[in-house]
Amino acid sequence: MMDMETKLHFQRARDRLCMTCPVMFAGVPFIGEGYLLNLSPVGCTVECERSVLDGSYMRLRVLLPDHVPSIDINLAAVRWVRGSRFGVEFLHLPAQERSRLDRFLLGYRV
Numbered sequence: 704m705m706d707m708e709t710k711l712h713f714q715r716a717r718d719r720l721c722m723t724c725p726v727m728f729a730g731v732p733f734i735g736e737g738y739l740l741n742l743s744p745v746g747c748t749v750e751c752e753r754s755v756l757d758g759s760y761m762r763l764r765v766l767l768p769d770h771v772p773s774i775d776i777n778l779a780a781v782r783w784v785r786g787s788r789f790g791v792e793f794l795h796l797p798a799q800e801r802s803r804l805d806r807f808l809l810g811y812r813v
Contacts, residue, residue: 730761
């Protein structure tokens with residue numbers, strides 16, 4: 704089990720914030736939990752013990768370290784899978800959730 708921590712640097716030019724926080728996800732017919740390893744306005748990388756399929760769709764709940772309710776991503780697609788990690792593209796976030804995610808990421812800009 705990983706400790707929750709936030710690193711204050713960006714991993715890539717596409718503004719990926721390196722961080723570790725809990726994430727829950729659900730698709731048809733699976734439910735799982737793991738840890739988000741990096742986050743951008745359009746997606747994230749998740750590490751977990753559960754297998755997921757490249758191209759599958761899911762709903763995610765991200766428990767950010769700002770101690771407010773989780774961010775609910777209504778629809779996301781798995782774009783790649785490598786061992787216990789997979790990359791997710793956010794396809795649909797309600798406007799309020801999009802605003803919270805954007806504000807959170809802006810708080811870590813250098």
